[in-house]
Amino acid sequence: MPGKLKVKIVAGRHLPVMDRASDLTDAFVEVKFGNTTFKTDVYLKSLNPQWNSEWFKFEVDDEDLQDEPLQITVLDHDTYSANDAIGKVYIDIDPLLYSEAATVISGWFPIYDTIHGIRGEINVVVKVDLFNDLNRFRQSSCGVKFFCTTSIPKCYRAVIIHGFVEELVVNEDPEYQWIDRIRTPRASNEARQRLISLMSGELQRKIGLKVLEMRGNAVVGYLQCFDLEGESGLVVRAIGTACTLDKLSSPAAFLPACNSPSKEMKEIPFNEDPNPNTHSSGPSTPLKNQTYSFSPSKSYSRQSSSSDTDLSLTPKTGMGSGSAGKEGGPFKALLRQQTQSALEQREFPFFTLTAFPPGFLVHVGGVVSARSVKLLDRIHNPDEPETRDAWWAEIRQEIKSHAKALGCHAVVGYSESTSICEEVCILSASGTAAVLNPRFLQDGTVEGCLEQRLEENLSIRCGFCHIPYDELNMPFPAHLTYCYNCRKQKVPDVLFTTIDLPTDATVIGKGCLIQARLCRLKKKAQAEANATAISNLLPFMEYEVHTQLMNKLKLKGMNALFGLRIQITVGENMLMGLASATGVYLAALPTPGGIQIAGKTPNDGSYEQHISHMQKKINDTIAKNKELYEINPPEISEEIIGSPIPEPRQRSRLLRSQSESSDEVTELDLSHGKKDAFVLEIDDTDAMEDVHSLLTDVPPPSGFYSCNTEIMPGINNWTSEIQMFTSVRVIRLSSLNLTNQALNKNFNDLCENLLKSLYFKLRSMIPCCLCHVNFTVSLPEDELIQVTVTAVAITFDKNQALQTTKTPVEKSLQRASTDNEELLQFPLELCSDSLPSHPFPPVKEHLESASSNSGIPAAQRDRCSSWIELIKLKAQTIRRGSIKTTVTVEKASPVGDGNFRNRSAPPCANSTVGVVKMTPLSFIPGAKITKYLGIINMFFIRETTSLREEGGVSGFLHAFIAEVFAMVRAHVAALGGNAVVSYIMKQCVFMENPNKNQAQCLINVSGDAVVFVRESDLEVVSSQQPTTNCQSSCTEGEVTT
C-alpha cells in the first residue's frame, strides 16, 4: 500500500443555476479515484456552496497513482429525479509524486462539462503521502520527472543524456463502441476523456519505468500524441529523451549513473524480466580510434559508426573510423572504448531535444526523415499493440540508416507524427543526423574527453556545420567548401536541420520564417488502392517541398534552415504538404548563389525578355531581402592576404570571388562547378507558377520578424511582454475548379493571409517577433482545409538590437566591445567575426597559448578570458581609455541587463499579477524559472447541439479555446505555478454538422508548469568590478559545460 491520496473539497463558486424555481442549486461533490468514491454533503440552495469536507483518503498503489486521474464530479441534488451533473474536474496527481515538484495541489478548478463548457469553479486540496518502496520489481515509476521542454530545463544540469524512450498504448475508442449508440453524447465524451487520461497516465508510467531502467531520472522533450484511428481504435504514444538531471542549486542529488545503459528497450518486458541487466553484456561496439581528430590535414576523418549496418551505407571514412556494427562481433574491448560507444548500443540513438548543452553537438549532417503509409485495421488485443510498435520500429530503423548514410551516429531534434484519413495512415518521423560528443552520453569520462575538447574548441563555433560524412563518398550531391569560419573543415553550401540554432553559432543578420506549401490532388479510392496512390505521391511531394524550401531560402539570401518541420496531411481527395523552418545566414557556410532562370525556348524574343524581367525581379528580391534581414557577410580586408589563414572567398553581391589563394583553389572550383547559381528552368506553365509563387510571399511588415525556432537568431534584447495565441482557420474549397494549381494557390493564400492577419492583429506590439510559429494542417472533410497556428509574440527593444546570438558572457563582452569600438579603434570584424578566424595574430597567439597552457580548453572560457585580456590590453595601450572601458563593460554585464529590465518591468509585473503566463517557448523573457512543477497534459472534448446559439463555428471554437486556456491556467495555479512553458496544442480536431446545428471539438494541450521570478525582482548580486563579474560568469560557464 505505498501511497495515500488525500482530497478535501473546500468550496464552490459561480455555480450555474440548476433549479429554475429557486434560481439556486443544491450541490454536492463526488470524489472518485480508481474504484473508490466519496461524497460530500449536499449544500442546499447556494451558488457558492461551502462544503468544507473532511479529508477523503484513498489508499492506493503508486502504480494507480500514476495511471489514474482524480475525478471530481459536481452534481445537483434532486430529491425526486436523478441527480443532475453540473460538471467534472480531472486532476492529474503525477506532479505530487516527485519530491522536487509540487507538494500540494490546491486551488480553484473550473468545473467542466463537455456540453456546456465551464460551469463555475471548485476549490480542492489534494495531497499525497508516498511510502518508500524499494521493490525493484515494481510497476510504478514515481519520481521520474517529465518535461515537455525540448532542451535541458533551465534550473537543471544534464549529467547524462541517456537517449530515446518510446512507448505506445492502444485501446478501443469509446466513441466507436456499440454502447455509444445508446448513451448520451455527454457520457460518451466523458468516457473518452477519462480513457485518454488513464492511457496517458499509464503511458507516462511505462516510459518512466524505461527511464529508471536506463538509470535516468527524467524525461526531457516528452511528446505525447493521440492517434484517433476511428473504428480501429485509439493509440496514445509518446517519445522522449531519458536523462539524468541534476538540480543546479543542489549538487547533492546525484544518481549513480551506469556506464552503459545498454538495454534494448523494446525487449525489456515490464513484468516478466526480473533482471534489467540481462542485456548489459550485449555486444558493444568497440572502435579503433575514438579521437575526434580535427587537425587540418585530416579534416574529413570522423568516426561514423552506428550499430546497424543493415543498409550498408557505411561511409568510407578516412582514418580511424571503424564503423563496426554489432554484427562485426566483439573486438578487443577496451573499457574506454566501451563507454564511448554507448550510443552504438542503443537501438535508436535518437534525441527529442532541439537545443543542447554546449559542446554536445559536434557535427550536423542534415535532415533525415521517413514516412510510411499504412492501412489501419482493428486493434485486436489492446494489451499487445504489436502492429503499431512494429510500424514505428520500421520507420525508426529507416531514420537510423539514413543518419548512418550521412556519417552520423545519432539523430537529434527527433519527432514523430501521423496523419489519418479513414483507414489510411501516414506515419512520419524526422530528425537531424548528428555526431554527438559522447561525454554527455555517459559519465566518468570527462578527463578522457579533454584532449578531444582541446581540438574541438578550435572549431567550436562552426564545428557543427562541418560535414560528418566522407567527402569522397557523399550520400547526396552537395557542394562543399572550406568553412568560412575556420577554413579547415569542409562545409556544405546549405544546411537543413530540425533543431534550434545552437547558441554558439555565428549568424549574420536576422532569420526569418520560411514555408513551403504544396497540395496534390488524389483520386478517391478505397483501402489498398488508396494507400498505393498515396505512397506514389509522397516522393514527389517531398521533392517539391524540398525544392520550394531551397528556392525560398536562396531568395532570402540565406544558407541554413533550422527547426524544419515537414508535415504531410492526407485527406479524402488530396494530400497537403507544409514545411516550416527558420532560415538564417550562417557565417560558416558560403554565401548562397542567386537563382538563375533559364527558358527552354531561347529563340523567342519576347519570351526571352519575359525571362530576363523575371530574373531581374528575383535578383531585386534577393537584394531587398538581404537588406531586410541585415545580411552583410563580413568582408575581410586586403591586408590579411597571405596570412596563414586561408583567405575567405569574397562572395558579396557584386564582387565575385576574384582571388583564390593557395592549393584549395582547384578543389574549390571543381566542387563549385555550378554552385553560384541555382538554375530554375521554366519549361512549362507549372514552373512559371512556381516562380510566381516564389515572388508572392510577402515579407512581414516592418518591425515584425517571425521564426519557428525558440527565438529569433539575431535578436537578444527581449522585453518581458509576451502574447501567446492560437489561431484557427478553416476554408471551404469550391469543388468546381479543383486543379493542383488552384489548390496550391488557395492553400498558399490561406497561409499568407493567416500570417498577415497575425501581423495586423499584433501590430501594437511592434517591434516584435513571432517565435515558435507552429502551423498544423488538417483536412477534416472533403473540401475543408484547417490550419491551426500557435505562436508567441515577444516584443524586443529595437535600440539595443544585437547582431549575434551569444552566451550572456559573450553578449556582454560583445556589447562592451561594440560600445568601445570607436574609443578603442577596434575594427568591426573583431566583434562580428568569430575568434578563430580572427585576423589579429597577437590575439590568436594569445588564445592558443591560453588554451594549451591552462589545459582547460573550454572554448567559452577561452574566448571570454582572451576577450577580457584583449580589451584590457587595448584599453591600456590607448591613453586613458581604460576607465571608460570598465564602465561600459559593467553596463553590459548581466547586472546591467537586470538594471535595464528594471525600467520596463514594474508596470508589467504589477499588471499581470495573477494571470498565469503561457508560452510555447522553454523560457520566459526577462524572468528566471526557479522551479518545474510537473507537466500539464490535458485533453478536452467539447460538443454542442446549439451551434448557432453559441455564435456559429467560430464562436464555438473561440469560446472552447479560451476555456482550455482558463483550465490550463487554473491547473498551473493550483500547482503553485505562475507560468506554463513549452506549451503546445498538439491536437485540435474540429468536426461540424451545421445542418444539425452540431459541432464537436477535441483539444489536447501540454506544457511544463513552472514558477518564475522576474529578473528585476531577483536580488542581483551586483558586483562593482566588471572584470570580476565576467570572470565569475566564466567560471560558471565552465562548470556547466
Added chain:
Amino acid sequence: MTSELDIFVGNTTLIDEDVYRLWLDGYSVTDAVALRVRSGILEQTGATAAVLQSDTMDHYRTFHMLERLLHIPPSRQALLIERYPGPARPPFLSFVGGYYAFDEAFVREVLGKKLSKGTKKDLDDISTKTGITLKSCRRQFDNFKRVFKVVEEMRGSLVDNIQQHFLLSDRLARDYAAIVFFANNRFETGKKKLQYLSFGDFAFCAELMIQNWTLGAVGEAPIDPDSQMDDMDMDLDKEFLQDLKELKVLVADKDLLDLHKSLVCTALRGKLGVFSEMEANFKNLSRGLVNVAAKLTHNKDVRDLFVDLVEKFVEPCRSDHWPLSDVRFFLNQYSASVHSLDGFRHQALWDRYMGTLRGCLLRLYHD
C-alpha cells in the same frame, strides 16, 4: 474559397480600442470595416481588406463573448477576468468602462424614466431622434436597467456598490448612481423647459441629493436592518420630506416673511446688480422655494421637482437677467439669514434643504 472559421485566441485578450468604439456604437461588421478603411488603416499598416474584415469579425466575436460574460450576475464577473484576462488590468477595466459608457444624448432622453419594457419600446424613437444606432441604444438602456436591478436591493453607498459590482471607474459609477437615482425617483427631465439642462447638471444635483436628502445621508445606520425597507441611497428620506412641511411657516407667516426679506435686503443692498428686481421678486421667489419643499411629500411633486425649480426660481431670475454671481449672493444670503429669524425653529431642517437646493439651483441657473 470561403472562410468557414477564423479565430484568434490569445492568452491575454487584445482589445482594439477603435473597433471597440465602433462595436459599442452599434455598427455592423460591414459598416465597421468600411469606416476603418476610411480611417486609412490599410495604408498605415499595409494590410488588405480581407485582413481587416477578418480582424473586425474576430473582434466583434470577442466583444460579443465578453458581453455575454458581462451580463451574468455581477458577482460572477470575476470569471470574466479569469476567462479572458487582459494583457494588463487597466485596459481591461477600460473595456468594461467602455461597455458601460453611454451617450449624453441618449441618457438625457431616458433620464428619470422608468426603466421598464414600456420605455424600451420607445428606443426606436430615441434612436431616430438622437442618431444613435438602435443597437447601441439597447445596450445603454440594458446597462442602466442591469445596474438598477442590482443596486436596487443593496445597502450601503450607491456609488461604492456600483463601482464594486460592475468594475466601473469612479466617474462612471457616479454617473450611474445619478441615473439610478433619477430612475428610482422618476424625476421629470423631459419637459421642454428642462431641455436646456445637460446630464451633467442633473448628475450634479443627484449627487447632492444623494449626499444630503437620502437616508444614507443622515448616516444613521438602521438599528434593525429588517425594518428598514427603504434603500439607503436611492430613496429620499421620507421623514425629512414630511418635516419639510414645517418650512411653510416661512412664507405663511407674514411677519416672518417680511423679516426675512428685510434681512436679506439689508445684507445685499449695494452688492447686487439686480437689487431692485430682487426686492420686488423676493416674496415670489421665497414662496416658490418654500412651496417646493412643502409639496415634496407627494410623489407627483417629487417628480416635478426640477420643473418646479426651473419654473419658480430659474425662469423668473433669468427673465430679469440676474447674473450668476448675484444668484449666488442672493441664495447664500437667503439661506443664511433664516438663522437670524428668532421665531423660526427648524434651522437644521432648513439647512439640510437649502444647502442642497442652493447647490442645485446654482448649477441649474444657466442658459
